[in-house]
Amino acid sequence: MISKTSKVGIIGAGNVGADVANALVLLGKCVRVVLFDRTLSKAEGQAWDIEDSIPLLKEMEIIPSNQYEDLADSDIIIVTVGVQQKQGQTRLDTLSDNAQIIRSTIKELDRVAPNSIVLIVSNPVDVLTRIAIATSTRAENLIFGSGTVLDTARLRYQLGKRLNVAKQDVHAYVIGEHGDSEFVVWSSAFIGGILLTKFPIPQGATLEQIQQEYAQLTRKRGYNIFERKGNTSYGISTVVCQLVDTILRDEKQIFPVSARADSNYGVGSEVVLGLPCIIGSTGIQRQLLLSRNAHEQHLLEESANKLNEAYNSLHN
Known part of the structure; x- marks a missing residue:
């Protein structure tokens, strides 16, 4: 049974982050979603659009934010942030750009939500998950990637x-x-x-x-x-x-x-x-x-x- 206080955070309000938030709401998988993006207006636009479907669905709350502190006490935090793969690139081609983004993100998450489970979705997911594990101070079982x-x-x-x-x-x-x-x-x-x-x-x-x-x-x-x-x-x-x-x-x-x-x-x-x-x-x-x-x-x-x-x- 899902807790009445279940909270899921999402880092990144791009295509994947917004679709994850929308799917969580449509399927009623938790009670509260926090959609974080450095650009608050982007998080707001996505969150408000998704929120307009809630009157027709199960009661939930979706909160846009650009403050890491709003992710505190999340059960799970999903990391989707990163440079997008371009036409003709493999997933590994984005590694150098995304490695530093993941390091800085994980450090912030260790600060505000040290006990949350962190799910890495950003690509290349395997290497970025390894970077996240190496960077984080949380137990290793609390960090994994979407893998295969x-x-x-x-x-x-x-x-x-x-x-x-x-x-x-x-x-x-x-x-x-x-x-x-x-x-x-x-x-x-x-x-x-x-x-x-x-x-x-x-x-x-x-x-x-x-x-x-x-x-x-x-x-x-x-x-x-x-x-x-x-x-x-x-x-x-x-x-x-x-x-x-x-x-x-x-x-x-x-x-x-x-x-x-x-x-x-x-x-x-x-x-x-x-x-x-x-x-x-x-x-x-x-x-x-x-x-x-x-x-x-x-x-x-x-x-x-x-x-x-x-x-x-x-x-x-």
């Missing part, structure tokens, strides 16, 4: 349609970087409790063709949307709402969020990437070790190396 949650949701939905089964019965994970080096752990993919390798494949296709097609579709989906409309926001805002709901209700659901890798993954213990974790009222409650074959382990190591190089480039 959206990528996994895209895969499950599209693969379910191809196999003609409900998306809820597709159990497969996209892990690694939220970006070009992400990959599907096909060896651990199940359809309704049946290994994908043993599940009936539609006529006219092979398992290998389906794996290649849907891994590529999942990896390129965000870029394809970006090319057509200039940003992506609806999918990730729904992901954030799901994570908020899981935290506030202490549901202990499993999501592949950006977290520091367990040493048993064989990629060191410093790199942050999308890995399955149990999420509840205290943030990350436990990281799970997903079975991988030798090829998938190689892909995980490649993804980790890419993210390590990006992080280390900031210190060269």
Whole structure:
């Protein structure tokens, strides 16, 4: 049950931040939303527009602000602020611009809301989450990124349609970087409790063709949307709402969020990437070790190396 005083803060009133706020209100996921932006008029415009829908929905409060102090006592703070990715760029291309923004933001959040759970959504989410963990004084379980949650949701939905089964019965994970080096752990993919390798494949296709097609579709989906409309926001805002709901209700659901890798993954213990974790009222409650074959382990190591190089480039 959601607390009668549940409060969610959002840093950044741009496309993603505003859509997260709107989704929280439409779905009634908390009692109070604080939409923070350095430019107060921007936060006000977005918040007031969203507020006009509340008379037709569940009673909530949305507060625009440019004062970090208004985020105090938030259960969760969602960080969406940062330089936007441009046409032709990868998510990692925005790193140098966004790293300092995240450092300064986290320092302010440590000052005003040291016990809040912090969810990083800004890209490149894995490296920025690592920067946030390194910068913050709060417990590490209270900071994580949106990781490959959206990528996994895209895969499950599209693969379910191809196999003609409900998306809820597709159990497969996209892990690694939220970006070009992400990959599907096909060896651990199940359809309704049946290994994908043993599940009936539609006529006219092979398992290998389906794996290649849907891994590529999942990896390129965000870029394809970006090319057509200039940003992506609806999918990730729904992901954030799901994570908020899981935290506030202490549901202990499993999501592949950006977290520091367990040493048993064989990629060191410093790199942050999308890995399955149990999420509840205290943030990350436990990281799970997903079975991988030798090829998938190689892909995980490649993804980790890419993210390590990006992080280390900031210190060269």
